[in-house]
Amino acid sequence: MAVAEQTLASAPVRRKQASQSYLSLVWWKFRKNRTAVFGGVLLLVLHIAMVGVPEFVSPYLLERTSDYVEAKPQRIRFFDQEGNFHLRPFVYGLEKKIDLAKRTRVYVDDPIRIYPLGFFVAGEPYQLFGLIPLKTHLYGTLSDDPAASVFIMGTDALGRDWFTRILYGGRLSLMIGLIGQLMTIAFGTILGAMSGYYGGWVDQLIQRATELLGAIPDIPLFMALAAAIPSFWSPISVYFMLTLILSFVRWGGLARQVRGLILSLREREYALAAKSAGGSDSRIMFRHLLPGTMSHVIVIATLAIPGMILSETALSWLGLGLRPPLTSWGVLLQDAATVRAIHTTPWELWTVPFILLTILAYNMLGDGLRDALDPYSGR
Amino acid sequence: MSVTNQTQSQAQPPTKNDTILLDVKGLKKYFPIQKGFLRRTVGYVKAVDDISFFVREGETLGVVGESGCGKSTAGRSIIRLYEPTAGQVSFKSQVLGSNGQTKTVNLLDLNAQEMKSVRQEISMIFQDPVNSLNPRMSVSDIIAEPMIIHGMKMGQDTEDIIVSLLERVGLRSDHLRRYPHEFSGGQRQRIGIARALSLNPSLVICDEPVSALDVSIQAQTLNLLQDLQKDFNLAYIFVAHDMSVVEHISDRVAVMYVGKIVEMAETDALFTNPLHPYTEALLSSVPKPDPLYKPHRIMMQGEVADPSNPPSGCYFHPRCRYAQDLCKEKSPEFRQIKHDHWTACHFAGELKLEGI
Numbered sequence A: 001m002a003v004a005e006q007t008l009a010s011a012p013v014r015r016k017q018a019s020q021s022y023l024s025l026v027w028w029k030f031r032k033n034r035t036a037v038f039g040g041v042l043l044l045v046l047h048i049a050m051v052g053v054p055e056f057v058s059p060y061l062l063e064r065t066s067d068y069v070e071a072k073p074q075r076i077r078f079f080d081q082e083g084n085f086h087l088r089p090f091v092y093g094l095e096k097k098i099d100l101a102k103r104t105r106v107y108v109d110d111p112i113r114i115y116p117l118g119f120f121v122a123g124e125p126y127q128l129f130g131l132i133p134l135k136t137h138l139y140g141t142l143s144d145d146p147a148a149s150v151f152i153m154g155t156d157a158l159g160r161d162w163f164t165r166i167l168y169g170g171r172l173s174l175m176i177g178l179i180g181q182l183m184t185i186a187f188g189t190i191l192g193a194m195s196g197y198y199g200g201w202v203d204q205l206i207q208r209a210t211e212l213l214g215a216i217p218d219i220p221l222f223m224a225l226a227a228a229i230p231s232f233w234s235p236i237s238v239y240f241m242l243t244l245i246l247s248f249v250r251w252g253g254l255a256r257q258v259r260g261l262i263l264s265l266r267e268r269e270y271a272l273a274a275k276s277a278g279g280s281d282s283r284i285m286f287r288h289l290l291p292g293t294m295s296h297v298i299v300i301a302t303l304a305i306p307g308m309i310l311s312e313t314a315l316s317w318l319g320l321g322l323r324p325p326l327t328s329w330g331v332l333l334q335d336a337a338t339v340r341a342i343h344t345t346p347w348e349l350w351t352v353p354f355i356l357l358t359i360l361a362y363n364m365l366g367d368g369l370r371d372a373l374d375p376y377s378g379r
Numbered sequence B: 001m002s003v004t005n006q007t008q009s010q011a012q013p014p015t016k017n018d019t020i021l022l023d024v025k026g027l028k029k030y031f032p033i034q035k036g037f038l039r040r041t042v043g044y045v046k047a048v049d050d051i052s053f054f055v056r057e058g059e060t061l062g063v064v065g066e067s068g069c070g071k072s073t074a075g076r077s078i079i080r081l082y083e084p085t086a087g088q089v090s091f092k093s094q095v096l097g098s099n100g101q102t103k104t105v106n107l108l109d110l111n112a113q114e115m116k117s118v119r120q121e122i123s124m125i126f127q128d129p130v131n132s133l134n135p136r137m138s139v140s141d142i143i144a145e146p147m148i149i150h151g152m153k154m155g156q157d158t159e160d161i162i163v164s165l166l167e168r169v170g171l172r173s174d175h176l177r178r179y180p181h182e183f184s185g186g187q188r189q190r191i192g193i194a195r196a197l198s199l200n201p202s203l204v205i206c207d208e209p210v211s212a213l214d215v216s217i218q219a220q221t222l223n224l225l226q227d228l229q230k231d232f233n234l235a236y237i238f239v240a241h242d243m244s245v246v247e248h249i250s251d252r253v254a255v256m257y258v259g260k261i262v263e264m265a266e267t268d269a270l271f272t273n274p275l276h277p278y279t280e281a282l283l284s285s286v287p288k289p290d291p292l293y294k295p296h297r298i299m300m301q302g303e304v305a306d307p308s309n310p311p312s313g314c315y316f317h318p319r320c321r322y323a324q325d326l327c328k329e330k331s332p333e334f335r336q337i338k339h340d341h342w343t344a345c346h347f348a349g350e351l352k353l354e355g356i
Ligand SMILES: Nc1ncnc2c1ncn2[C@@H]1O[C@H](COP(=O)(O)OP(=O)(O)OP(=O)(O)O)[C@@H](O)[C@H]1O
Pocket: B031, B045, B046, B047, B065, B066, B067, B068, B069, B070, B071, B072, B073, B074, B241, B307
């Protein structure tokens, strides 16, 4: 039934989109894949929220500490203690107590202090994209009480809002994935294409280099290279060095695939036709060969971004990657993944679902792209 | 096959021109076989091994042979898609001549610049209708590409040329902005033909242009090629493995076996009166139009010889019905037996071979 409907519905679409370019065919096929579209939208949201405008999305700034040290998450409520419904959601204030038996500090809800929440509230000033001065945050409390707070995922040992830290951590982690993968694509495609097109000693050299890189297991290689980063470097230099290392270690696989594709594409008769008409090497490369590898490269790259993000996370968690004061998901995990932290501040594990969600979304998008970028296959 | 009797009368162009356009002498293409980590060359695939032939202006030379005997390699070596190992390819060029005079040049001696100019005069049509057109380019881009390579600017003039080429090969001008996947195999082949004609060549190398098409479409495409030949005075080198297609379109035929030409003659002479046992065997596989004719098909034993390790003497002797001791020992010379009828067989003229 559903199938019949779908074919009926798609018949006119198919006719209408006759004489459209490769890209519109790809888009048309991609759109039909719900999972992939979902993954794509999710990634878009994550990237906008974290890479683009975390200052706006989070209610606090990254550096803002508070007296609420290692406070539990404040639940967002609609009903107060008497069972009255509030149209506007609110959180209870936190009250610090000392548990003498366990000798720990605990926070309990204070039902007297009700802090209503709202969207687009004014808060601490910041500069959007480093340019536009703004005070509006996506959400926050509407209360004038200086003690008012909204920590939806609790706080850390310095009283910083954990959700804010996840957002800013995502900025570095996601950007490592994107920038690192772009560099991998650049290395891999250029070297692979040269290797496949020119052959001879160029090919030999590049092939041996990829074999050498491939022979060394990733993690020890990362560790060796990352450990070599001088500790007196500024955090930003460390960040870029780490991105470079991650992409340097990974270009080999892509280069091999591109080489294989170029080898087969350059024997395609359309490439021969251009060559027999006198087309230059660069015309054949850029018009006939590389466009034919791009879909493949994009799919591989998309599916490899999670690996990149995870590598950063793993390295930073091991203490070899990014270090505080930089905030990345790996750095956050380093805080969260001690026995004491799991016991006293389990909410710091909120980082994990964000990492998983990102990886899942990249895989959904990558799978969808793989199907969509080969639109001639299903005809 | 129906094409054979359908339009037999059209096969001969009305005017015969005796000027030789392309003269190939001793052409060789050996592919090195490399082994091991250091890529040492351990041997050669002698894909094309010392072949000589010529093509006259406006005529069709058919090249037949089983798969792997070097037909494509020969065609590609002529226009240096593969750099030939040895030989001479003389071509009567218009563009390299001055004051409207033609100039005969050896293509293998030309520098890159001259070779590029000559490429306007020699074009190729390929076998595979799927792979011969770039799926990411529109029909107009595909046909325009050779013109752009040779320095024409896209504009109204080129657009007009493209439209008239499209119409000439039987497509419509509204196909211009479409992409290859929207066409059938036969239509794609027509696009490939239009591309080959876009620079107004004098020689077109057709590498099995109809092998991948349905029989009915084959006939249409062959007829189109013949019409175009007349209109533009094209010479064709027509590679095929189907004897009836070759008979239909060719003025003369060259038969190849393991990198060598074993027989070459006018089409009629070769088909009625073959001089080489390999030609006879190929001809016996052609279905006869006469339903009462008792098929007498010569089954060749064994496979095509390996061009990297050919047998001694005559390469065909392990499969030949008439082989004698001499054939195992001595390689036969390619010699003229009758007027314009060449063959490489020790016993040419002595054997009673059957044609059709
Ligand atoms: N680029 C190459 N490198 C090495 N060997 C090659 C190459 N191209 C062709 N050959 C070999 O040369 C021989 C002739 O090949 P070719 O493609 O010219 O045959 P063909 O007569 O066109 O066959 P078909 O009818 O299958 O197209 C074959 O043995 C093939 O394996």
